[in-house]
Amino acid sequence: MTELAVISGGLREPSSTRLLAERLEASVRKELGTLDIAAGSSFVELRPLGHPIIDAMITGFAAPALEEAFETVAEADGVIAVTPAFNASFSGLFKSFFDVLPEETLSDMPVLIGATGGTERHSLVLEHALRPMFSYLHAIVSPRGVYAATEDFGAPAQEGSALGRRITAAAADYARLVQGCGSHQRRDAFTEELTSMEQLLGGSDGESRR
């Protein structure tokens, strides 16, 4: 079973960001289905984690609800991440979540990026903000992201809605990426640190221990 973690940074209820995230999730599962890959998914809504995210920045550790969100992402084989565009970038809350997410969680993780905004003039936020951040985090970012402007949600579906086509195309790309990457190997920083220490001690000056 391929597990997807869907991260939505929308702030309002109902949220167009959540709506885009849901459409991407459904489309990706459908595309995975055509590849004979069964997929499950879990949603991580950032809005209720707002306080715990800031607390984690201040204290250095995550409250149980945030820890659970970290687990969901760490256990996933793929991540769909969607944010509203604020001031020419992702929202501060969206960025903050990834600032406190334990290092290496997204290493080698296939990620599908999406963003929403008032007008289509902000669509390059995908390429100028989301893609570089996920690249920095060593994720494998799917080539096609999806940006949805408010106007996109009003387009009649029977006219082969442009948004629907973009979602399908992006989901098809991403499904092939997830297929190619296979099951995601979780990095265990605790064990990695331990191993490097063990090697360091083994290579110390050979003084006999007690």
Added chain:
Amino acid sequence: MTDMQWGIFTVGDVTRDPTTGRTPSEAERIQDTVTIARKVEEVGLDVFATGEHHNPPFVPSSPTTLLGHIAALTERIILSTSTTLITTNDPVKIAEDFSVLQHLSAGRTDVMLGRGNTGPVYPWFGQDIRQALPLSVEHYGLLRRLWREEVVDWEGKLRSPLQGFTLAPRPLDGVPPFVWHASIRTPEVAELAAYYGDGFFANHIFWPSSHTQKMVELYRRRFAHYGHGTPTEAIVGLGGQVFMRRNSQDAVDEFRPYFDNAPVYGHGPSLEEFTSMTPLTVGSPAQVIEKTLGFRDYVGDYQRQLFLIDHAGLPLKTVLEQLDLLGEEVVPVLRKEFAIGRPAGVPAAPTHQSLLRARAASEAATPDATPTEGLTKQ
């Protein structure tokens, strides 16, 4: 014999009292620290430990100077650190400073080593924070040899070599101070402690107890792996943080402004959230007793418990009242309760005397070992 040692550890922060707006002077804070240490002895606790910092708003940049002074004013308590920076201090100077302190205090000295996480301290002392781990390993390897071998020839990668170096003074009775390795977060420190069979001290203040449990489990398992004994024979210390008043609600009301404005976690989680997530206890002496007794449920029976009670701008008078409560009501009960059901194989907390006895016993067991003071490798 004291199975468990009880005491306090100070960060040494000079912090504005948020309820009065008053900030003590550095001189005042240092004198207050001495008063607190003397009170630790007066109320019958066992250990006073000081942090080491090299930037404002902290005052303890020279821990052995402070502890040497306290040694002269006390007769019984163990003087320790929380922590001594093994990365940025020269191991030769650490060996010298603590040897002198050991002699001055007649063996009432041990040391807790840590890496330090203030970035700029590394370049200030000519070191590179990216080398923190190799520095810890190399410096500590040298420190051990300086305390255990009469003449040291040493060459490493991160410090100038030593040829024919003899530490002066030699450790008291040829027995080095007991070493604890302290960590907030990193498994490497637990591994270092386990490798050498030293003590492991979990900060146990800033992170949830589930994390402390994981670290102590790792340390105990690796202690056994390296052949120092069974996991229950490993030497474990814990931090902790308490604020008490006889009436629980009074404690909460009085402590809240200090908590809300505390330099480390202030303006973050609420006091209630932090209390539920971490070992912090704010309440009556009975509540502190109950929560503290629960620590051994997740770390096993252990050897040393230190509380943080003098930070975040709390005035001296309040801190001394905390010590009265600890000494009169809390620790006597905890000593009794922790003794009940403590398995026979759990070692007592290490002291200079217990290390002397252990050495005598191991020499009796291997009569052909060279008994020359200072030459015996341990």
